[in-house]
Amino acid sequence: MTHKTTFGRILYTSKxxxxxxxxxxxxxxxxxxxxxxxxxxxxxxxxDDAPAVIRDISITLDxxxxxxxxxxxxxxxxxxxGTGWFKFDGTEAECQTFTAxxxxxxxxxxxxxxxxxxxxxxxINDSLILSAFDLSKGKGVQKVDPLLLSSLDHRGATGPMxxxxxxxxxxxxxxxxxxxxxxxxxxxxxxxxxxMPVEHPPYEIWCTADGDYIFLKGAVTGYMMTYYxxxxxxx
Numbered sequence: 230m231t232h233k234t235t236f237g238r239i240l241y242t243s244k245x246x247x248x249x250x251x252x253x254x255x256x257x258x259x260x261x262x263x264x265x266x267x268x269x270x271x272x273x274x275x276x277d278d279a280p281a282v283i284r285d286i287s288i289t290l291d292x293x294x295x296x297x298x299x300x301x302x303x304x305x306x307x308x309x310x311g312t313g314w315f316k317f318d319g320t321e322a323e324c325q326t327f328t329a330x331x332x333x334x335x336x337x338x339x340x341x342x343x344x345x346x347x348x349x350x351x352x353i354n355d356s357l358i359l360s361a362f363d364l365s366k367g368k369g370v371q372k373v374d375p376l377l378l379s380s381l382d383h384r385g386a387t388g389p390m391x392x393x394x395x396x397x398x399x400x401x402x403x404x405x406x407x408x409x410x411x412x413x414x415x416x417x418x419x420x421x422x423x424x425m426p427v428e429h430p431p432y433e434i435w436c437t438a439d440g441d442y443i444f445l446k447g448a449v450t451g452y453m454m455t456y457y458x459x460x461x462x463x464x
Contacts, residue, residue: 231264238461239352239444240409241276244454253277253455258353260443266292272351280306282386286349294360296347301379301389313379313389317344322377324391336391340375348378348394350385352457356436356444359418362398370421372397383429383453397421406435406445409460414438415445 241254258272269289276282288299296317303310313326313334320343324336346358361373373396379389399419406415420432430451437443447457 233262233464235260235262235441235443236461236463237353237410237443237459240458240460241352242456242458244448244450244456250456256352258351260353260441262441267297268294268357270351270354270357272353274351276384276386280386282384284350284385286351286354288347288349288354288357290357290360294357296344299347299349299379301349303386303389305386310386311389315347315377315379315389315391317347317377319343322391324389326389328388328390331390334390338377338391338393342375344375344377345373346376348376349389350378350380352447353444355447356434356442359398359416359434359436360442362400362418364400364416368400368402370397370399401433403438404435408445408458410445410462413445416442 237258239256240252243251243253254276256272256274258270261269267289271287274284283304285302286300289297291297299315302312309329311326311328313324315324320340322338322340322344326334345361362371376394376396378392378394379385380387381392399421401417401419404415404417406413415435416438418434430449430453432449434447435445437445445459449455
């Protein structure tokens with residue numbers, strides 16, 4: 230067999246005092262690693278908090294983890310919000326979308342260097358972006374630049390459109406991490422100083438330390454107070 234497929238499920242819960250540990254959403258994902266070293270992720274995400282968000286994404290990363298192309302389709306509050314296709318080729322990025330608010334949108338960007346990550350707001354994708362961090366430099370902070378997003382909304386509930394937002398990651402270190410799916414050797418990261426119009430609350434992520442960067446758990450504090458945990462994993 231020339232490919233390896235991974236299946237998983239992530240549980241979304243609240244950490245607000247009045248909703249402590251209550252389920253607020255869920256995500257299913259499939260990652261296929263191809264024979265040439267590239268990876269394709271598909272994910273279905275559901276956020277129950279009103280207005281409810283349903284998101285279906287796909288993204289392909291090349292053998293060096295650079296994004297090649299992605300699709301995003303959004304439903305918000307039970308209504309169609311938008312659908313889009315994104316393509317990345319060296320320093321060129323383009324997007325073709327149709328949204329309920331903007332209609333047909335054609336975007337093109339020329340960047341000063343190749344795109345290092347694309348955030349489509351699937352939680353599993355948040356950990357795959359961590360592959361852009363150079364672990365050989367050890368603990369400390371590094372900026373992922375350029376990083377593009379499909380939405381600047383913290384829940385990814387707008388667009389989809391192509392937006393630029395550079396993010397700095399702090400590598401905290403290696404840890405053991407126990408989640409619903411088991412106990413894993415993990416890498417612990419903290420997102421600091423995200424370049425967004427509205428400040429993003431502190432966000433910590435743990436992913437597998439086996440080179441696959443599978444999401445294990447994450448916690449967002451501030452006004453969001455949300456928690457995400459890998460509950461099932463099949464390889």
